[in-house]
Amino acid sequence: MHLLIELRRALAHACGLQESLKDIFIEPPPEFLQESFDASSRIGYLKAGKASGKKPLEWAEEIKRTISVQTIADKIEVHPPAYLNFRFNRAALSAVVRQALEEGGDYPKISDARPMGAPQEVLLEFCSANPTGPLHFGHARGSILGDTLKRIYEHLGTSVKTEYYVNDVGMQIERLGKSLAARYRQKILGQADFSVPEDGYLGEYLVTLAEKLGPSLDPENFGQFSDLAKKDLLAAIEKDLEGIGVGFDRWFCESDLHKDNRVTAVIERLRSLGFVTEKDGAIWFETKDSSKEDKERVLRKKDGKTTYFASDLAYHQDKFSRAGGLLINIWGADHHGYVPRMKLGLAALGLAAERFEVILVQMVRLMRNGQPVVLSKRSGDYLTLKEIAEEVGNDALRFFLNSRSPNAQLDFDLEAAKKKSSENPVYLVQYAHARIVSIQREKEARRVHWPQENSKPPFELEEDAKSRLLVVSLAFFPEAILSCALRRSPHYLTNYLVDLARTFHNYYETHPILSEKNDQLAWARYKLCEAARLVIANGLGLLGISAPERM
RNA sequence: GCGCCUAUAGCUCAAUGGACAGAGUGUUGCCCUCCGAAGGCAAAGAUAGUGGUUCGAUUCCACUUAGGCGCACCA
Numbered sequence: 001m002h003l004l005i006e007l008r009r010a011l012a013h014a015c016g017l018q019e020s021l022k023d024i025f026i027e028p029p030p031e032f033l034q035e036s037f038d039a040s041s042r043i044g045y046l047k048a049g050k051a052s053g054k055k056p057l058e059w060a061e062e063i064k065r066t067i068s069v070q071t072i073a074d075k076i077e078v079h080p081p082a083y084l085n086f087r088f089n090r091a092a093l094s095a096v097v098r099q100a101l102e103e104g105g106d107y108p109k110i111s112d113a114r115p116m117g118a119p120q121e122v123l124l125e126f127c128s129a130n131p132t133g134p135l136h137f138g139h140a141r142g143s144i145l146g147d148t149l150k151r152i153y154e155h156l157g158t159s160v161k162t163e164y165y166v167n168d169v170g171m172q173i174e175r176l177g178k179s180l181a182a183r184y185r186q187k188i189l190g191q192a193d194f195s196v197p198e199d200g201y202l203g204e205y206l207v208t209l210a211e212k213l214g215p216s217l218d219p220e221n222f223g224q225f226s227d228l229a230k231k232d233l234l235a236a237i238e239k240d241l242e243g244i245g246v247g248f249d250r251w252f253c254e255s256d257l258h259k260d261n262r263v264t265a266v267i268e269r270l271r272s273l274g275f276v277t278e279k280d281g282a283i284w285f286e287t288k289d290s291s292k293e294d295k296e297r298v299l300r301k302k303d304g305k306t307t308y309f310a311s312d313l314a315y316h317q318d319k320f321s322r323a324g325g326l327l328i329n330i331w332g333a334d335h336h337g338y339v340p341r342m343k344l345g346l347a348a349l350g351l352a353a354e355r356f357e358v359i360l361v362q363m364v365r366l367m368r369n370g371q372p373v374v375l376s377k378r379s380g381d382y383l384t385l386k387e388i389a390e391e392v393g394n395d396a397l398r399f400f401l402n403s404r405s406p407n408a409q410l411d412f413d414l415e416a417a418k419k420k421s422s423e424n425p426v427y428l429v430q431y432a433h434a435r436i437v438s439i440q441r442e443k444e445a446r447r448v449h450w451p452q453e454n455s456k457p458p459f460e461l462e463e464d465a466k467s468r469l470l471v472v473s474l475a476f477f478p479e480a481i482l483s484c485a486l487r488r489s490p491h492y493l494t495n496y497l498v499d500l501a502r503t504f505h506n507y508y509e510t511h512p513i514l515s516e517k518n519d520q521l522a523w524a525r526y527k528l529c530e531a532a533r534l535v536i537a538n539g540l541g542l543l544g545i546s547a548p549e550r551m
Numbered sequence: 552g553c554g555c556c557u558a559u560a561g562c563u564c565a566a567u568g569g570a571c572a573g574a575g576u577g578u579u580g581c582c583c584u585c586c587g588a589a590g591g592c593a594a595a596g597a598u599a600g601u602g603g604u605u606c607g608a609u610u611c612c613a614c615u616u617a618g619g620c621g622c623a624c625c626a
Contacts (some may be wrong), residue, residue: 022623032571170626283624303624307623309626334621354604408564425574431587434587434589438586486567498572505590506590541589
C-alpha cells in the first residue's frame with residue numbers, strides 16, 4: 001500500500017472514520033517544520049472529534065495515543081490547534097522509492113480508490129460544440145479539462161466513458177445549410193452576387209467547402225447542404241480535438257433522438273406527470289414548485305418544433321438509463337443559467353439529482369504580451385483552437401489551461417506560453433525529466449557501472465534533508481491525483497509537478513551521481529532519480545503532456 | 552433590474568474553517584575546471600473595502616467597490 005494511503009487508513013481508523021477515507025486530509029508540513037516532519041494532518045476533528053465534545057487539542061492527543069503507525073513513522077507530535085505531525089521511518093521511505101520503481105508507468109497503482117472518494121463509474125460529457133464552425137479557442141478549456149479528468153479517473157480504476165453531444169438539428173443547422181447553399185451559388189453556380197443570409201455563417205470554411213462540391217446540387221435543397229456542412233465540420237472538429245490529444249468514446253447525435261421520437265415522448269411523459277401547460281400555441285414545462293425562478297420553459301414552439309431544452313431532457317433521460325454512475329457535464333460558464341432549468345426538468349422526470357453534476361468552466365481571456373487579444377466576430381473570423389494549439393504547442397496549452405480551478409477565470413498569455421524558457425512552468429517540469437534521462441544517457445556513455453546493479457540488494461536511502469524531501473514529495477503523488485478526482489480539477493496535479501520539479505532540481509544541485517565515489521550512495525541516488533522521473537512522466541501523462549527525453 | 556462566477560506578491564496562479572498565506576515569473580545580488588545554468592541559493596514583495604458568525608476567517612454571511620458572464624418560442 002502507498003505510504004500516505006496507509007497513513008490515511010491509520011488516521012481514519014483512529015478517528016472512527018473507516019468508511020470515509022476522503023475526510024482525512026494529509027498535507028506537507030509548513031516550511032518551519034519541514035526539518036522535523038514529513039507529513040501533517042488536521043485529522044478528522046470536524047467530522048468525528050467535535051461530536052465527542054473534546055477540545056481539538058485533547059482530541060488530537062487521543063488520536064496520537066490510539067493511532068497505529070509504528071511500522072511507518074518513528075515520530076508523532078501534536079501541534080495546536082489540532083495537527084498531528086509525522087516523521088516517516090527509513091523503511092517507509094525506502095518503500096516509496098521501491099514501489100515507484102516496481103510499478104513503473106502504472107505508479108501509483110491504487111487497488112480501490114473509492115474509499116478515498118473516487119467514483120466507481122462516470123459518464124463525462126464535454127465540448128459538445130455545435131457543428132456550425134470549427135472549434136474556437138473558447139472550447140479548449142472544457143475539452144482539455146474533460147480529457148484530463150478522464151485520464152485521472154481511469155488511472156484510479158473508475159469506469160469512464162466520454163461523450164460529445166452533437167446538436168445536429170434545429171435552427172442553427174438550418175442557417176448553416178442556407179449559408180453553404182449561398183456559397184455554393186457564389187462559387188459553383190457563378191452567382192457571385194448572391195449573398196449569405198444576414199443571420200448566416202460567414203466564415204471562410206464554408207467557402208472552402210463549397211468549392212469542393214460537385215456541380216449537380218440543388219441550391220434550394222437546404223437540408224442536403226446542412227448535412228454536407230455538418231459532416232465536414234464534425235470531421236474537422238474531431239481532427240482538431242485529436243490535435244490536442246482529446247478523443248471521445250461516443251458522438252451522440254441529437255438527430256437520433258428525433259428519429260425515435262424520443263423528444264416528443266419525453267414531452268408526453270412530462271405531460272402525464274402533470275408538468276406541462278399549453279399557452280400561446282406552445283407547450284411549456286412548468287414546475288410545481290412556484291418558488292423557483294426558472295419555472296416556465298418552452299418545450300415545443302408554436303411552429304410545432306421542439307426546443308433544445310426538450311431534446312436535452314430526452315438526451316439526459318437516455319444517459320440516466322444506460323449509465324450507472326455519475327453523469328458529469330462540463331459546460332461553459334455562459335450556460336450557468338441553464339443548470340437550474342436542467343435540474344428542475346430532471347427532477348420532474350424522477351431522475352436522481354445526486355447523479356447529475358455540472359462543472360462550469362469559466363472564460364479564458366486570450367492575452368498577447370499582457371494585452372487582451374481582441375476578437376472580431378463580425379466577419380465570422382475568430383481564433384480557432386487549431387491556430388492556438390499550433391502556435392503555443394499542445395504541452396503548454398494543456399498545462400496552462402489545467403493550472404487553475406475551472407470555476408475561476410483565466411488569463412492565457414500566448415507569448416508567455418510560447419516561450420521555451422523558464423517563464424513557462426511546463427518547461428520547469430519537463431526539464432527535470434529531461435535532466436534525469438540525460439543522467440541515464442550519460443551513465444551509459446561513460447560506461448559507469450556499480451556492483452549493486454547486478455546483485456540487487458535493497459538500496460540504502462540517504463537521510464539528509466534534501467533526500468527526504470524528494471522522497472516525501474514522491475509519496476505525495478497519489479494524494480495529488482486523489483485531490484484532482486475529488487475536486488474535479490487537475491490543477492492540483494500541475495501544481496504538484498511544479499513543486500516536485502523544483503524539489504528535484506534542488507536535490508540535483510547537491511547530490512552528484514556519476515561522479516560520486518561511494519558506490520552505495522551513487523546507486524541509491526540513481527534509483528531515487530529514476531523514481532522521480534517516473535512520477536514526473538506519469539504525472540505529465542495524466543495531464544496529456546509529453547515527457548521529453550531531450551529538450 | 553435579477554442571478555451566477557471572480558477579486559491573494561509588479562504579473563500569472565495555489566491554499567479542504569485551522570500552524571508563520573505558497574509556487575512560477577519579474578526585480579536585486581551570488582553560484583558552471585563538476586552528471587544539461589531551460590538550473591540552484593539568497594533578498595524584497597500579497598488576502599479589494601467595511602461589518603458579522605467563530606476559540607480561530609483568504610475561506611462562511613451581509614453590504615460596498617471592481618471585472619467576467621447569463622437572464623429566448625437560440626443551441
